[in-house]
Amino acid sequence: MSALLADLGQPQDAYPVFHVAGTNGKGSTVATLDALLRGSGLRVGRYTSPHLVDFSERIVIDGVPMSHAAITEWLTRWEPRLTELGATFFEATTAMALSYFAAAGVDVAIVEVGLGGRLDATNVVSPLAAGVTQIGFDHMEFLGETLEAIATEKAGIFKPVTVAVVGDTQPAIREFLRARAVGAGATPVLVTGEDWQVRDVVVDALGTSFTLASGGTERRLTTPLVGHFQAHNTAVALAMLRGAGGRWADIEANAATLLPGVHLAGRFHLAAPWLFDVAHNADGAATVVANLVAVGLPHPITAVVCVLRDKDWRGILTAVARAAEKIVVTMAPTAPANRTWDLLEVESWARTQGLPILRIDDFTSALAHARAEAATVLVTGSFHTVGDAMERLQVHPLAR
Template sequence: MNAASPASDSASASAYHAALERLFARTGGAWRLGLDRVTELLARLGDPHRRYPVFHVAGTNGKGSTVATLDAILRGAGLRVGRYTSPHLVDFAERVVVNGEPMTHAAITEWLVGHEPLLTELGATFFEATTAMALSYFAAQQVDVAIVEVGLGGRLDATNIVQPVAAAVTQIGFDHLEFLGDTLEAIAGEKAGIFKSGAAAVVGDTRPGIRDLLQQRAEQAGSAPVLVTGRDWQVEEIVVDAQGTSFTLTVDGVTRRLTTPLVGQFQAHNTSVALALLRSAGGRWADIEREAGRYLPSVRIAGRFHRTPPWLFDVAHNADGAATVVANLLSVGAPHPITAVVCVLRDKDWRGILQAVARAAERIIVTMAPTAPANRTWNLDDVMDWAVVEGLPVVRRDDFGTALTEAQVGAATVLVTGSFHTVGDAMERLQVDPLAR
């Protein structure tokens, strides 16, 4: 077979980008949460999501790490695993992955073009269309199991169409307040909407009040069994270093020492949630959990304490995430001086993020990520006025490429953080593959 000609490659790339442009156009206007459209859409597609078991994961912080850990364990056990996450860093195809391989551009183009009339007829949103594509692709690829990450909230998120074998809610934080509520309790209530009757539930938040609320919601939903951190398992003796995070996990009086290559105190808890998902599902899943220590070394997660010296990438799009990055920098002894390149979306707590980053970085360069949505870009005049009053070591470089170039001058470590757009744009310019092992 002859290799594709440059002209055909160009035509394929053009068709892919055109299909994505039409898909992203579906993000226009107000968010339209709810399950009616995606239910009808998947019904018209033959309900592909019912052809394989699903693990469902929600949470403000930690869900990405939990998904990545579960993916590594299940693949290590020899299963064919579909993984659906959002958003992407560099390429849209990162969202839909089977056994570590992203959905091909050709397959994405074919699905979007082929189903565009149906998507338009039903008024499907960007995320509903993408979710339906992912769930259909997993069926076509005959996966043994899929891991599905919630996009926004839980109760009304398009992914809540799945009937999982087990669902987990990780740590709750303040995010998307306009949709989920302005208290941790309200946000937790929305995320608890993924708990379903007859499916196992895992409560991963470590704070007693939120943990109790999530447990109550799971029991009210008819979930069984319900496993709760601190009650049904304990995580202790956490040690973080440059090689990862080790900890002691105790379940039913049995103690194991486990290590994940993910760096950070809370990665011990995220790992424990992934293991609890397997235990709660029982049967063959619980059998896999007992061997999980063998598979943890292969865990990888794009854009989360992702190290390519001198660069260190972490999306850290809220103050809690930024504080975690700083703690991890201290734990691994990242070489100084540290320069941080930061761009935060205006609806995020950029003040809290910059205050956290300033605890580790000798210099902070604030900039504008090229792909940041125009209606959500932060105002650098406001940022600089505030930084001067706070006495933070902040300089402004509006051009993103200039910020990356200057960041390397005199720095032993360059941290890129603030949003998926910031990290993804930097990885693309620096030619760092987010899915590389």
């Protein structure tokens, strides 16, 4: 990455950056930062992964994806060097995003970690603030088998003399992350439960309201994002702005008027009777279920689910069964062939657990069956599952 960015003229240094890592909640935190910064009149680049329907969703300026022509032009120009360096797909994509933002003259960029943090391709940035959201079990084959091991990788984005924000609500992991931030020489280190407190959270179909106490003051805030943890994710974004100081802290002070602009595709994304909500681990699925219960969407609920085989699909299905009268397990068309789950194994295991499972291999047929009999259809599991459903149902991820 360093060699490639040197060839590109160090684009990552052309604008200030907010850097976000975490197992769950980093997408919501990025979306919140994006809305707050754009709402303040700034030209904002946003780099996220993976995409739902179209690759260009990953690289966005002021809500507008990078054009296919610009993507092709960049790749055509730099493909020989990418090949020479042996750059991976994600390394090439990250370099493309950083250089695109520089060429477009963005005022600020928000960069989401792809995997882990310490060794992630995005960790070439020198951010104004680095935030770590909730830590959970995911990608254990790369990040480690314990929460502490996973947290060590996430905390790799903390840097000397740079704002560090710790957003994990689990006391032991929160203290672990704080120690990592201090050990990295980050300053200041802002920690949930100390530098800010979230309480009195109310979730409904219109979003999430909560009281945020920080700096000796209290505010009642509302985010359009649905879910108890969205209050904590919002607070992480605000802490990153506050910690950065100056004009960034001024933006944080205006959060109440700017938060209505927050939008995150594929997260409790309601286009009745369809509800699209990515859940790539058991914690994420539990959150989906909690949100369904809190909002009170009409029953019967049928869930259409496809999970990649290297994920905790048993934990995901167990969680989904707490809210859905029926679960249709299927195969998302864009799921990578080397990571597709075994539907026969899934069906067999689910029946031994007494889960209300119906196997329909064909994805389009699974969607049609669910729609025919349910008042609410939850589409969940991998990004591939949610994205493929949105594409077939013509629900644009970036549409408001």
